[in-house]
Amino acid sequence: MLKSDLLSLLKQVASGQKSISEACTEISLQPYETLSHGLKIDHQRGLRTGIGEAIFGQGKNLLQLETAITALATKKKPALATKVSKEHGHKLAKKFAGSKYFDLPRIFILGKEIELDEPWPEEGDLLIISAGGADLSIALEAYATAKFLDLNVGLISDVGVAGLHRVVSFMPQINQAKILIVVAGMEGALPSVLGGLTDKPIIGVPTSVGYGTNFNGLAPMLAMLNSCTPGLAIVNIDNGFGAACLAKKIIKNQ
Amino acid sequence: MLKSDLLSLLKQVASGQKSISEACTEISLQPYETLSHGLKIDHQRGLRTGIGEAIFGQGKNLLQLETAITALATKKKPALATKVSKEHGHKLAKKFAGSKYFDLPRIFILGKEIELDEPWPEEGDLLIISAGGADLSIALEAYATAKFLDLNVGLISDVGVAGLHRVVSFMPQINQAKILIVVAGMEGALPSVLGGLTDKPIIGVPTSVGYGTNFNGLAPMLAMLNSCTPGLAIVNIDNGFGAACLAKKIIKNQ
Amino acid sequence: MLKSDLLSLLKQVASGQKSISEACTEISLQPYETLSHGLKIDHQRGLRTGIGEAIFGQGKNLLQLETAITALATKKKPALATKVSKEHGHKLAKKFAGSKYFDLPRIFILGKEIELDEPWPEEGDLLIISAGGADLSIALEAYATAKFLDLNVGLISDVGVAGLHRVVSFMPQINQAKILIVVAGMEGALPSVLGGLTDKPIIGVPTSVGYGTNFNGLAPMLAMLNSCTPGLAIVNIDNGFGAACLAKKIIKNQ
Amino acid sequence: MLKSDLLSLLKQVASGQKSISEACTEISLQPYETLSHGLKIDHQRGLRTGIGEAIFGQGKNLLQLETAITALATKKKPALATKVSKEHGHKLAKKFAGSKYFDLPRIFILGKEIELDEPWPEEGDLLIISAGGADLSIALEAYATAKFLDLNVGLISDVGVAGLHRVVSFMPQINQAKILIVVAGMEGALPSVLGGLTDKPIIGVPTSVGYGTNFNGLAPMLAMLNSCTPGLAIVNIDNGFGAACLAKKIIKNQ
Amino acid sequence: MLKSDLLSLLKQVASGQKSISEACTEISLQPYETLSHGLKIDHQRGLRTGIGEAIFGQGKNLLQLETAITALATKKKPALATKVSKEHGHKLAKKFAGSKYFDLPRIFILGKEIELDEPWPEEGDLLIISAGGADLSIALEAYATAKFLDLNVGLISDVGVAGLHRVVSFMPQINQAKILIVVAGMEGALPSVLGGLTDKPIIGVPTSVGYGTNFNGLAPMLAMLNSCTPGLAIVNIDNGFGAACLAKKIIKNQ
């Protein structure tokens, strides 16, 4: 339950739209609910942390995914599941009306209308910038999550340091954003370079794009952690979701 | 040159306090200056990135440190040097009038009055929270940097997860902050736990406190990167300075 | 041969149910037996170590698995095989009457009636606690092993640190257990947090649930090894079986 | 405050030896106390976890160590500090009457009479077994901690697998213990071998004794984690203290 | 060309069985031959190193394997290819008359009658000892190579340290060997233990049998490298072939 949900609930009570006993039941729900298949769902996470419970899809079997989504759907909450395999994703999209599975970012969304098609806006409070074309799936994971969290978000793709003029041509948009998510694999130099060009805070997302000594994203991760330009922090490799959540927390807390 | 410096300069011109030619000279300074001992100083970094040039003290010899500090001092800019060895720090403090070296955080500051003594305020726009007593040196590096950057900053020390009631007793202060820096060595669980209790954005700083499989901070770093609570990003191991710079960028950009 | 088997055998001799020569043969069996396909089976491991010989299924081919199981079955001993692939498991379950293969924990059991269906008891001398829904397969490996070893065992699932109130609501059950097995992937913080809340000994089982810098379970493993709360030891990543064996040894030796 | 302390306090109240108001004050102490130098001390950790607050000496400066010890001493609690440098240890021993610093295990103890001199008893509820002579410092850390925690403890040193007959000659003592702590560096094979010979639970402590590919204890740690004999769990490299704490929790909970 | 081949050739010349010009041609062959598909074959490796050119099958495509084997076959030399995939192996066995592919050790042999079926002799100048049943494929790679190199070789399987009496029961055979190859995965303790029991030189072969922190054979490799019993050296993980070649060199050089 998000604080805003709570507020609107109380307003409904005040205005008589909702009976006191109904409101009481809704609020007094146990803070978590025990589902089948070894799952518990934390219905007040949104209230506490500003981000409702999302479903981490990797390692969960289909029954667990269905159970978790059903539990959210029953409460009329929108559901977001990340790192969902193509096989699971398409089955879920068939089963749940009003849901959608996106192949590239491997995201499943229920109960919220979200579009990921090009052209993407190239400006926003949150601006997602990705270094290479192969980083697009993770950039879109961040983009989809940001839309799910109602952020004003833009996406600029394929502006890595091999051709600096590309990213430089977007400096006006960058300087109008409140926060940047910079997604990069290979050598991961883009966040460092951007950190020297703008005063915007940067959340770096290293990706596992590369081969050999890239070590599945270790190389760009280390590069970002050792950046000589301060004002940069990172999330886990390939964690576009987490970066968007942090952006949400930053924007709503200032 | 910070934007505010530029503004005040232009105002002085408008009001006749400064001649056009003087102003012209000041602005038209080369964006960087070549010093001796292989150093260049970037006088417009503050203008571009919101954070003036700080001096990374590790690996620089005494001559280089003196040269860099002198260059900033000559421009009447305050100077901050981090990771300065005790031996270098005390020599610098003697040489530069109006400067101070802090042993625990290994920080040298010139041209700005900063106090790090206890008791520290336990609230602020930026709240620094450290898990263990041995993490204090890095927590103070962040704290000193934040003060240098004119942030409203507080510091709560030694509230690790071995005794959860300690950190829980500070939830009111935590929920009034705009952003948290959480400093933790050992297993680095504090940021994860806090991330489940509050909606504030968290910058994690893993420290090298520990032994054996701590691997000089790798253990807490990995823990923070794999946090199951979204809304958490990290900087390099022991990088209190970088965390404070990011906090500055976040607060001034929202 | 377990000590209890030896005792009951001797009692049968004393009471005349079994002839001396029969007993002699049974006891004087070679301590190990050479099977085909490069296997030897250690029939007195139970006598020495309190845990009979279990079959490590990974890396063994179907012929080896069948050979080992047959050897145990011939002696009328119950058989437990862990880390058995789905393909092998279902073939074995067909071949051996009175056997069962469990998909999720990848365990094969012959000669003992064991149920793993929900709802699981949430209390017991041994209490298994898992952090996330995706850790369930390893938690069930521990649970099935504990049942195979005749322990009084409970299982509480999906109570990770992102929502502390979940695990806190189980403190009464936790404080009535003799020993805890705590299964966690991602950042692996649950054992540390629990170690600060209870005086029960904890066996941590890091799991390979996660991605990126999780490094297949390295992150939670390091977190558990560096816990700031003493009274916690760990087994190999994903080793639910080993944790249950240790619990058995602890409970029977005190 | 340990449960036994609470009990004896209540008995004193019941028998009139202590006034209700005195008892009230003692119990109602804040669960933690804020000291100077960034420290908080958790006076009810013993009550919650069965092990009172111990001081992790590594990375703390002398002022912090003195502050923490004084806080415990003031409450008339015995104090244990581990991983204390020789330099700090001898200064502390001078400062605090009734205290002692032990060079080899780098342990400081105040308020409890403990002897670590040879010959050590070679039997006990807890039996500590070390593989090589160079592992002695960590074995003694475990031994001293166990004595501090009032365990009935023995210590057998230098019985590594290069000469199996050494450890085999102690099988009677081993089989009378309730739990074993096995300390080993180099290849760390002793816990595996012992695990095949006895039904006692084993806590392995890998040590950093060795060179080259020993990687400061990584080699024995991996060996112990991959043991083919179940019933073995490990603590951090060189963590004799943690192993003894776990033994305490196991023995008192059964 | 092996030295013995050269000798017998010269004898044939001396006895008139072979004409001088024929012998001349045979000896004067270029020391290597350029094949198609980017291969060169080194026909005098046997002469120089005592071990003829073997084919490393991994990473070679089918055309390359056929080309290399044909080149050896044309010279009437027996051919040994290791690490050959099942798919390639069975195709090669069909194509080359008088050849055989062994699934378990993934070895292809042409031009030499070799049997790998049980029961294996349990004694020999070279004695191969494997710790677990799952190590059999690598033990057989060593065994097959040894037979190919005409060594008097035995194989004892599944005598790991979890049941020490198994290996101890073979001490007579072990003490009659000239050299031991000890194959072990998991914690890799068997070579250390054997090194303390016998004066025979030991070649350790760590295998990738295990999971989690086994790290594909790193754990047993480190254990063997850090053995506290001297007289033990190792080859690459899963390199049964290399161990047998070294045994051959040792036996023929003494």
Add this chain to the structure above:
Amino acid sequence: MLKSDLLSLLKQVASGQKSISEACTEISLQPYETLSHGLKIDHQRGLRTGIGEAIFGQGKNLLQLETAITALATKKKPALATKVSKEHGHKLAKKFAGSKYFDLPRIFILGKEIELDEPWPEEGDLLIISAGGADLSIALEAYATAKFLDLNVGLISDVGVAGLHRVVSFMPQINQAKILIVVAGMEGALPSVLGGLTDKPIIGVPTSVGYGTNFNGLAPMLAMLNSCTPGLAIVNIDNGFGAACLAKKIIKNQ
């Protein structure tokens, strides 16, 4: 746009073959072009860096590959895509007339006639030397790239250090080259050995050929980086493309 393209364009203008307005349009093209599917293509990379934009095929989906190739084809530029999967490669070869996909080096080329068939020339300004037969795919990646970049290139395969006479027999060709690319997996010793025999600069390409402690190319990479013969630098593991590009830059800049 390569400098030579620019020159020839200007010559066409000077000679009246091309109108000023046409030339103007061609030159004034945006330095990059935004394609669909999150791609931007950098049309002046060749002008700046001497190497036109190549397409890194790994991690890109088929739509992205087609989009990028089409963009280059439209400008009548030849296209080179590396690390293209067999599945994608054959689809692309069908779709684009005048294109070719090479299975072994996994390279796609459009708009340039290139042959990779044996026999390869064994001399050239650039001489590519590979250690083993299994390294051929990476050696061919370098060879194909060099041909694409119009270098005079030769290729000598399978001359590793196990038979030094093989590489030594090519010393005349080696000493006539301007630069060497040395491709080696396993222990990666060939570049070191060659570095002691010739005064030619060497670019080492470690390959992932090997198993066990080869760690997917880490072993040869470390060997090359630690070479005791100076005059050797390396590119990423399996990066035959990058090595050829560097050779191009070296040859054209001297």
Add this chain to the structure above:
Amino acid sequence: MLKSDLLSLLKQVASGQKSISEACTEISLQPYETLSHGLKIDHQRGLRTGIGEAIFGQGKNLLQLETAITALATKKKPALATKVSKEHGHKLAKKFAGSKYFDLPRIFILGKEIELDEPWPEEGDLLIISAGGADLSIALEAYATAKFLDLNVGLISDVGVAGLHRVVSFMPQINQAKILIVVAGMEGALPSVLGGLTDKPIIGVPTSVGYGTNFNGLAPMLAMLNSCTPGLAIVNIDNGFGAACLAKKIIKNQ
């Protein structure tokens, strides 16, 4: 003996300046000479590889250093020793007339007049570019070696990516060089960025400047190996010497 030495010797013979027997002796010197203290010196390395024998100072004791230098001095060859400790360096400089030890690059040179003082030329056939002030010692190691090898060399210091305008202001000098050595620690992004701006070949030298996850130079090394701009190869961490040797080989071979 360098080829030029051989030529001039032969000319002296032709002109009668040197007797045939003297020349004979000089040329017929054994290609290496056995010194005391376990050293051999390779007098014809220069002839073979274009770079005379240099002395790797690390790990050699003072006697070994003196022996090696004396052997070169006796032949009237200039001597270069790298990675010489300050303690050894100053002793050597005292002992050998006409020698010099440079503290910052830890280099000892005998028999050649070399100056490393500022200001350094900022252009040359070889241009050395360093990212940060703390990288200066390694940049000077490369610079001194290049001067020793008679290269036309320049050095530009402290132009890292945090302030891109610094390096951009040197593009004219960069574009007039034949080859670049780029020295960078921290995140090591400078070579990637430069690789996108110029067509000059680049030799990257990662340095161990940094802390935490820099892992003593691993972070910049991985960044350089994974550069998205081709035309970049690297030498070992901190290996300024090797980079200069490669530059020498490149320049003299084109």
Add this chain to the structure above:
Amino acid sequence: MLKSDLLSLLKQVASGQKSISEACTEISLQPYETLSHGLKIDHQRGLRTGIGEAIFGQGKNLLQLETAITALATKKKPALATKVSKEHGHKLAKKFAGSKYFDLPRIFILGKEIELDEPWPEEGDLLIISAGGADLSIALEAYATAKFLDLNVGLISDVGVAGLHRVVSFMPQINQAKILIVVAGMEGALPSVLGGLTDKPIIGVPTSVGYGTNFNGLAPMLAMLNSCTPGLAIVNIDNGFGAACLAKKIIKNQ
């Protein structure tokens, strides 16, 4: 007790030189003896393994070293201690008459006359070959141990692959040895190269000589483990002692 000691003892009994009761006492000595300071000495290790108990000096304090040496001295056994620090070594040499400490190999020997001075014999049953001058300390550790074990041993130093002709000039001596120990740091290529030139078995000893990506000997270790020439096994980094012990076992067992 070595087998030869036992034999000579029995002969003395047979000849009446020693009484039966004396012999009985000597033989019936406990197989190990418990010393002070946590040490046990294994007096029959020589009898079992062919190598008497040596003392691993690293990590032992002075009291432990003195105790262990005294125990051996009392039995009139010669004593060998390896990895003894310079500080400890010189104190021990003063304390024990007839003992000697060697600085370079850090070895202490008592009760046996051993000389390590140059010139070393360059042939022997065991031939030790080292790649670089800085590897000498480890080569001498092997050499001293071999002399202590009464092997016929030679030592050839500084013949690394940068100048192949050096090692090639020793092929006659190499081909007369029974076994080779090859000591190499840096890239560790010498054992591979030698393995292609001779049929002698090779024990590789990687050393920690090098810097940067040498990772304290990891680079040469991996190179040796991945050698493309079979017939090569390795011991731990810097373990010259272990290599000599293995050579002893090989030579005496054939």
